Amino acid sequence: MIQTKVKTLSLDIGGSGIKGMVLDAGGKPLADRFRLPTPRPATPEAVLATVTEVANHFDDFDRVSVGFPGVVRFGVVSTGANFDGDWNHVPLAAEIEENTGKPCRAANDADIQGYGAIEGNGVEMVLTLGTGMGAAVFTNGHLVPNLELGHHPFADGKSYEEWVGDAAREALGNARWSGWVLRAIETILPIWNPTHLYLGGGNTKHLQVGLPKGVTIVPNVAGILGGIRLWEDEGH
Ligand code: BGC
Numbered sequence: 585m586i587q588t589k590v591k592t593l594s595l596d597i598g599g600s601g602i603k604g605m606v607l608d609a610g611g612k613p614l615a616d617r618f619r620l621p622t623p624r625p626a627t628p629e630a631v632l633a634t635v636t637e638v639a640n641h642f643d644d645f646d647r648v649s650v651g652f653p654g655v656v657r658f659g660v661v662s663t664g665a666n667f668d669g670d671w672n673h674v675p676l677a678a679e680i681e682e683n684t685g686k687p688c689r690a691a692n693d694a695d696i697q698g699y700g701a702i703e704g705n706g707v708e709m710v711l712t713l714g715t716g717m718g719a720a721v722f723t724n725g726h727l728v729p730n731l732e733l734g735h736h737p738f739a740d741g742k743s744y745e746e747w748v749g750d751a752a753r754e755a756l757g758n759a760r761w762s763g764w765v766l767r768a769i770e771t772i773l774p775i776w777n778p779t780h781l782y783l784g785g786g787n788t789k790h791l792q793v794g795l796p797k798g799v800t801i802v803p804n805v806a807g808i809l810g811g812i813r814l815w816e817d818e819g820h
Pocket of ligand 1: 653692735
């Protein structure tokens with residue numbers, strides 16, 4: 585059931601920043617966004633302490649959603665490829681529930697970004713371009729969680745993320761990196777044949793190529809807005 589008055593604290597744990605925003609049920613921001621830099625090394629202890637600090641900045645919310653850049657099952661993290669230390673078995677949602685006293689759902693960051701971008705018709709796909717490459721796939725608005733396409737082999741013995749992640753962009757420059765993003769999209773489209781492919785993440789602003797039909801860029805705020813839909817798709 586969709587609740588109309590509920591206030592959601594939506595948290596996004598990223599490679600460079602940990603962001604929070606409180607939204608009403610319609611996705612309207614109820615307070616200014618608050619961001620702290622992601623601690624380095626990004627160990628579970630350090631990241632959880634910063635997440636708690638971001639959550640404590642807000643006082644008026646009923647529930648929490650959190651996006652994490654790794655595999656998350658039933659609120660528990662099992663990988664954190666671009667983070668440090670051992671993220672396997674970190675009970676992210678339970679830790680946040682304990683620290684805020686509010687119910688929390690946790691999911692992969694690209695999955696949450698996708699919830700904020702999709703329309704809910706047919707097969708829809710989301711790729712995020714940031715520190716890493718996130719991927720999500722939905723059928724009629726329902727998520728198939730933890731796609732982790734970024735670590736799949738792509739070209740010359742390297743993964744998608746190694747060609748289109750931020751380290752590759754820095755090394756190749758925006759023009760050549762954009763060419764690799766296009767090549768990745770053109771490889772992915774005929775496999776899943778989505779009705780639409782949404783591109784999200786902070787690095788979409790560096791793209792210098794025209795995009796194929798049915799591929800569009802979504803604003804970064806989708807990552808935060810998706811935190812509401814996470815509560816509407818049962819199975820989380
Ligand atoms: C992680 C994914 C994440 C993506 C974007 C990848 O390195 O494995 O889980 O969605 O980065 O943050």
